[in-house]
Amino acid sequence: MDIKSILGQELFYLKKYEQTSIMINTTAKNSLDFRILPRRTISKMAMSCFMVNNQNLLEETLSFFDGKVDYIYIDIEQKQNINLFKIAKKIIKKSRLVTVKPNDSTVESCDILIRNFLNDDLYNKKVVVIGTGNLASKIAMRLAERQAYVYIVGRSREKENTAVEALNLFLPKYTPRIQSLEKTQLSEKVEAVISFISGQFTRDELLFPVIGKETFIIDGGINNFSSDFIQRLLLMNINITRLDTRIAFPYQILWAHEYTQTFFKEVFGQTFIKDIAVVSGGYIATEGTVIVDNLKHPNQVIGIADGSGGVKSDEELTETNRGSIHKIKQAVSGEY
Template sequence: MNQSQILQEVQHVINKGEKTIATIGMTSRRSNDFAILPRRSAFGFEAINFLVSNEHAAKECLKLLDNKVKYIFIDVEAKKNVDLMKIAQQMIKTSKLVPYKPNDATLEACDLFILNYFHHFLHDRHLLIYGVGNIGTKLALRLAERGAKVYLYSRNVQKVESISAALNSILPKYTGSKITPLQKISFSNYFDGIISFISAEEIIDEKMIPSLKNKAFVLDGGINNFSKDFYKKRTEKCLNCYRLDVRLGFAYTLLPLFDNVNVFLKEIQGREVIDGVVIVSGGVIGEDGDIVVDKVVNPTQIVGVANGLGGLKHASDYTKEDQKNILKVQQALSKF
């Protein structure tokens, strides 16, 4: 590990104060002990990012980062037999540890990319996902729910079949089409795009090109998934090729640092009494007759009357007491 590289990255954020972040992640791929990833920024936060592949590299990196950044985000997805969070809890004395799931941020980045590529309209787009690991599987469900016609392919035919069946069993009832597992790819000029999430390199070759439409998009989410011959011959169909840049999902990673959770718990969720009437909000299950409002601090809206089961009474079932209490709360709300 090159310690000077880490310190150089630290210098990039050293004067950013409270909005400095270092992320430390792992990969299931074979890789060097240590790598520096592109910097990320959003909402005033600046992040430097590192990839480690073993316990020794993790410890060395953490040692140099403690007290140099406000937050250290730790990858909690078990990609190797290394407990990064446990190591971080032992090593970090000053910086604040935040657990995060980079695979979820990658999923969000991929979803945003595809949405924007198709101008937010995926209905009837034929999309092939190559790879049925963690991200490919989640993405298949997401795209199918958005109305795309999703096809799954992997060298492990049995896994493709079982995952497709599982995903189809949980898709909403009125989803336009089911996710289709493929044992082989024999289509011609059919797919509007292909997204790859596999750990092996240069697996997808030029034989895949005939199945893609002219000007189809190609998105490599797994790094080096496509062969050189694929890229050499992509011009035959004017394919638009990209490598997924996960910085697109960085805003998702930052959510734990925003104050919205505390605001929700302190100002929206709760149980209070207004003019002798119990009000509830934010998912609190009220007793039969409690008045459900939009927020417990300075409420502005009456949502309904609690039925005591976590739902709302139908207006036809309101008692005289319910109607009286609604009127009391309405009068109180007009004073806020």
């Protein structure tokens, strides 16, 4: 089947939904020029997903869907010698072009998956993270901040030491410190093992002493574990799963979501209500400006701006300030 037929089938599927979109991304690994990925749906939106590593096929895909779908989501992370966003900007004229960061979505998906498995309670739980790169470091930080004890396994002792030292610099003061699994010589079983490496992990003997029947194993890097390792886990009835990044689909489309766009249209910014300056959504204003919860449909008066990014205390309010608050409250309640 040629590519036009494949794209036509995807469009036929999408047209069943009120909102339509496609997502195009690439990968750092050597991969096929073109591949269809699992479709995604949320609420009234459907999305067809493609992995494209060939410029000609990318241009053909973009040209085919431009104007036929509402949104075209493009991977902004340049993992190959092909800049998806740069090419998409030249081609897309009718659909709305939106950038996504798949690495961040991967971390969000992993975070949600392990939270679900542990009933959103990582306090004092022990987690082994295999890897010292982008994804491994991000999930290690995330889980440590959730008060888990995180143990790093690196491909080399040097990378492992560097990652552990660097990550601990950024953790909040009272957060459990991230440690090296080998240096710690942990004898207890861990609640989870997460792998984010670009190849296959070959040090199974390091993991088995800390893996128990209740340990949850996540392959986040795809094919990180050997066939023998997986079969042995399955025989032991131990949970092992390959990370499905569809878990964080809402996060991927958050910028273009109606709620987010409404925030920028109705909440964030500065305006005037009955000739009185008001701000909302964190907008920093000059001294005396009234701070409300929503510009277009205010329901709450937060206070008076102090001109330095803060809110005046009650003792600092002038008669003019109090008058402004009173008028805005009247306007909000409909009494003005």
